[in-house]
Amino acid sequence: MVEFLQVEKTFESGGKRVRALDGVTLTVQKGDIFGVIGYSGAGKSTLLRTVNLLERPTAGKVIVDGKDLTALSVRELRSVKKKIGMIFQQFNLLESKTVFDNVAMPLLLSQTPKKAVEERVRELLSFVGLSEKAKSYPDELSGGQKQRVGIARALATNPSILLSDEATSALDPQTTESILQLLRRVNQEYNVTILMITHEMNVIKEICNRVAVMEQGSVVEQGDVLDLFANPQTKTAQGFVRSVMKGDIPPSVYEALEARRGRSRIFQIHFVGERSGQQIISQVAKRFQTEVSVLSGSITELQGVPFGSLIVELGGNEAEIARAHQFIRLQNVSVKEIS
Template sequence: MIEFEGVSKVYQHNGEDLRAVDRVDLNIEKGEIFGVIGFSGAGKSTLVRLVNLLEKPTQGRVLVGGEDLSQLTNPDLRKVRKRIGMIFQHFNLLDSKTVLHNVAFPLSISGVPKSEINKRVEEILEFVGIAEKANQYPDELSGGQKQRVGIARALATSPDILLCDEATSALDPETTKSILNLLKKVRDEYKITILMITHEMNVVREICDRIAVMENGRVIEKGSIFELFSNPQHVTTQNFVRTVMENEIPPSILEGISKRGGNRHIYRITFIEESAGQPVLSQVSKNYEVEVNVLFGQITELQGIPFGHLVVELQGDDKEIIKAIDYIQHIVAIQEVVAHAG
């Protein structure tokens, strides 16, 4: 549906090249929710503006539905843009217009007959859950309600693609969750492809099928939610994952282990799918002369797959610990993270 082929965007700043997007290759499939995440200045907002040619690539091609946008005539480009809706961080509503007229605006400028406009707006407002707000003005709405208006406006022209640029950044966590649920509903019921730009890892974990991580204009890592959360390779990706799935042992705990001394080892055990429900550590305590001390842990769900990790301390004779580790690694992944903390 959306393809970036060796795409770069270079700006001139004080006589020097500023490379906002640097040789990006991405393929976003029809009907998926694809997230692009990165810190401020990573190039993600520039990337999304290349999709509807609000920014023209300096090099490479952006294809939408197989069409190279840069090769289209202005009338054909306008037709493509009608198939692309956009949702903004700060809503971009017309304060002097009612909810109804805000949603109707893109239809009005497209020359759609008034009778059709009223029918479509009524349908969309019902879909996004704010039909009763039709005659109110933006300053009478909450942030979540304003974003629902923004989503309704983006859907008014029946687009194939939705571009979401930090669509939940101005919202509280509870409202964010409701908006993400609405976007999933949009994808599922209207079969719309959604490209989501964000700096919030909890957002991509909640809604996206695949993600790309950007840094300094480049895509440094990409893959499914499960792949990047369970085994992030780049340090930036690891830092993002850590914001929602903390896996570092608190220094105070490590200090306590060090003070106690003795023959101790610390391991990270990773649970995936059915292994998440197995009593692995209980069996270790029963079958081997080893004491298991759970230091830290978290279990979550990624794309419907249970995933989690525990950081444990194993105490006992080296031979018994080796036997215990051999047993564990036949069931789950285990890796020593601090050797002989004492």
């Protein structure tokens, strides 16, 4: 488990103090794939680097498996860091070393016996699908293969926590998908807690179970990924969700609605389950004397579960619209009116 308790980090830049982290408090539970998302400059990379004290907090505590890293001696900290692996956006491989030697490096630095090193490296290369590349050099590999080497290297010392620093942002969509699937296997088969930072909502959607949204050094929203998609509270979170769901009403439709203002109301419905949204709209049309128009809609998957968004217009008598709205609210979906 990783806990951030009122973590602050300030830098000196051009004679000015820059606050990169401003009282961050959040908890990553054991077994989580926890995503931290935000735009450039939000502070997410700085936050990640406090977990292994590559950046020491100016104030606050970073607690890993019950130990406050800021209070440990150099020797104690070295021991804890062995249980924290890290993968990078630009891979950070040694170009003069083979794939085998790159993966073996953390084990050699910790003076692991030669036979144990060979067994562990062979196991990890098989796990990431690169057994045949053991004697190759990084410049002979594709970007996806380099990142697989990076993941294998990060797992070499059997960490309980894996930090992912924009690990897929330099990769094409197809390769990104394969790397995310590999990280899910790491989480499930090696029981490794993963803390990943990204600016891509598709990454969060694909594998994370919990998420924190950062803005100007602060966490402005956090919770289960499904809850965030269903009901984002901040403009930043709403923007990220829209980048995936594509559920906005086209301007031309809004113009047409203006002519009917006062005779209809517009609602956005978020639902879980492949057919639940359609079923609700169908029932509303049958039960109430309202005109139902679907203005926009999209569906995606969160952790293999269909998640959809519909924007609908309900027209007719105000009392009937109110009854229909109340009915929708009772269907275990998220619904809000759009002005």
